[in-house]
Amino acid sequence: MLRISKMTDYAVVLATHLAATEGPHAARDLAVQTQIPEPTASKVLKKLARAGVVVSQRGAKGGYTLARLPEQIGVNEVIEAIEGPIAVTECSDETTDSLCEYETNCGVRANWQRINVAVQRALSEITLADMAFPGTAELVLIARSSQEAERLRAAEPME
Amino acid sequence: MLRISKMTDYAVVLATHLAATEGPHAARDLAVQTQIPEPTASKVLKKLARAGVVVSQRGAKGGYTLARLPEQIGVNEVIEAIEGPIAVTECSDETTDSLCEYETNCGVRANWQRINVAVQRALSEITLADMAFPGTAELVLIARSSQEAERLRAAEPME
DNA sequence: ACATAGGGGACTGTTTCAGTCCTATATGGG
DNA sequence: CCCATATAGGACTGAAACAGTCCCCTATGT
Numbered sequence: 001m002l003r004i005s006k007m008t009d010y011a012v013v014l015a016t017h018l019a020a021t022e023g024p025h026a027a028r029d030l031a032v033q034t035q036i037p038e039p040t041a042s043k044v045l046k047k048l049a050r051a052g053v054v055v056s057q058r059g060a061k062g063g064y065t066l067a068r069l070p071e072q073i074g075v076n077e078v079i080e081a082i083e084g085p086i087a088v089t090e091c092s093d094e095t096t097d098s099l100c101e102y103e104t105n106c107g108v109r110a111n112w113q114r115i116n117v118a119v120q121r122a123l124s125e126i127t128l129a130d131m132a133f134p135g136t137a138e139l140v141l142i143a144r145s146s147q148e149a150e151r152l153r154a155a156e157p158m159e
Numbered sequence: 160m161l162r163i164s165k166m167t168d169y170a171v172v173l174a175t176h177l178a179a180t181e182g183p184h185a186a187r188d189l190a191v192q193t194q195i196p197e198p199t200a201s202k203v204l205k206k207l208a209r210a211g212v213v214v215s216q217r218g219a220k221g222g223y224t225l226a227r228l229p230e231q232i233g234v235n236e237v238i239e240a241i242e243g244p245i246a247v248t249e250c251s252d253e254t255t256d257s258l259c260e261y262e263t264n265c266g267v268r269a270n271w272q273r274i275n276v277a278v279q280r281a282l283s284e285i286t287l288a289d290m291a292f293p294g295t296a297e298l299v300l301i302a303r304s305s306q307e308a309e310r311l312r313a314a315e316p317m318e
Numbered sequence: 319a320c321a322t323a324g325g326g327g328a329c330t331g332t333t334t335c336a337g338t339c340c341t342a343t344a345t346g347g348g
Numbered sequence: 349c350c351c352a353t354a355t356a357g358g359a360c361t362g363a364a365a366c367a368g369t370c371c372c373c374t375a376t377g378t
Contacts, residue, residue: 003242008337009271016270026354046356052345059345060353075274083162111175112168115234117283122277131270146211165367185323198369205325218376219322 008082009034012131015053017079019070019128024063044082051081067134070132076123167241169195169203175239178229183222188254194198195290203241210240229291235282 011139018025030042043065049056053073054064066073172193177184190200204223208215212232213223216261 004271005334012271028354038338043337049355056355057345058343058350058353058355061346062344062354063334064355068170112163112171114285115282118281119278122281123274126273126277131274154377164365187323195324196368199367202326202368208324215324216376217322217374219320220377221323221375223324 004079005083007040007044008042008079010131011048011078011082012075014041014044014094015048015066015073016126016131017063018066019073022066024057024061026063030064048078048081051077053077053081066128070129071127073128074124075126075128075131076120076130079123079158164242165236166199166203167238169193169200170207170237171234172288173200173203174207174225174232175290177213177223178226178232178291182201183216183220183224195264207237207240210236212236212240225287229288230286232287233283234285234287234290235279237287245273260292 013036014030017030017034020158027042027045028038030036030045031038034041036044045056048054049064052067055067056062056064168265172195173189176189176193186204187197188199189195189204190197192202195203204213204215207213211226214226215221215223
């Protein structure tokens with residue numbers, strides 16, 4: 001689950017860059033500034049536009065702009081724009097009408113909703129503004145997390 | 160990101176099943192009870208044992224048991240047991256020695272740590288006990304949390 | 319000793335991912 | 349009006365990860 005795809009990484013980088021520097025940006029410029037290969041950056045920006053995270057202006061002097069203020073866009077929106085709706089198992093995905101044949105298992109799997117909600121909530125609380133302009137309090141949190149990562153890594157051998 | 164793999168789904172189902180019914184269980188029995196193909200269930204259980212989520216007893220009358228009480232095992236442990244450490248981008252993964260050549264981008268990508276921490280915290284707060292025996296209080300919390308996420312976005316996040 | 323049950327890894331077909339490229343469409347400026 | 353610019357959308361490909369199975373080894377209770 002928690003290994004994010006490169007495309008999503010790019011999306012966050014691009015969106016954060018848009019948040020940090022106001023005004024319309026051509027895909028080419030964004031690609032150069034973020035060191036992301038141009039056609040790939042373009043692809044990502046298209047998806048962001050489709051999802052309503054950014055707005056696009058076609059034609060000469062066109063480009064991309066954030067659809068809303070950075071404080072009003074959670075990273076969950078950016079992630080979902082690339083990876084689709086956050087639905088963990090088919091069983092917990094309400095768009096599919098496929099009912100579980102095994103009631104006993106469904107009882108267990110229905111709890112995936114808890115996990116979905118918890119993760120989505122955590123992601124929605126981080127906005128592009130937080131990503132673009134991290135305050136000192138946030139930086140402390142980041143520093144602490146790296147220690148925590150050490151601890152977790154020592155506890156279990158990696159593969 | 161947030162589409163979980165089937166293996167991880169299996170892992171949670173198996174671990175939850177172990178939490179719900181105390182005592183040692185053979186992989187075969189667990190596979191039958193959870194409707195998971197036997198060799199696959201066995202593979203998952205091996206990983207859970209490696210990660211220290213469950214303990215195994217070899218030989219005749221052997222089987223698997225939870226390593227700790229259900230309340231003491233967060234679903235993040237189960238997920239990490241299958242998918243490896245929660246590290247989102249190479250840049251934020253400290254096991255790789257590859258330093259970012261582009262300082263400007265690194266500044267942006269370092270913020271992935273925020274996301275990692277937020278997600279991991281959310282997952283660690285859900286235990287196998289919650290999954291096995293969801294109480295009414297928890298269900299209320301789920302319903303409330305989605306509304307709360309909206310409200311919390313305006314305020315400063317977390318402690 | 320023997321049947322039982324997990325440990326570990328090799329192997330394979332399928333799917334997804336990352337990245338590129340091509341064509342169509344919209345738009346501003348000379 | 350025409351052209352350079354810039355996004356929209358999708359087709360295509362090689363590489364990598366996933367899901368699942370199978371085999372051989374080791375441990376253990378009867």
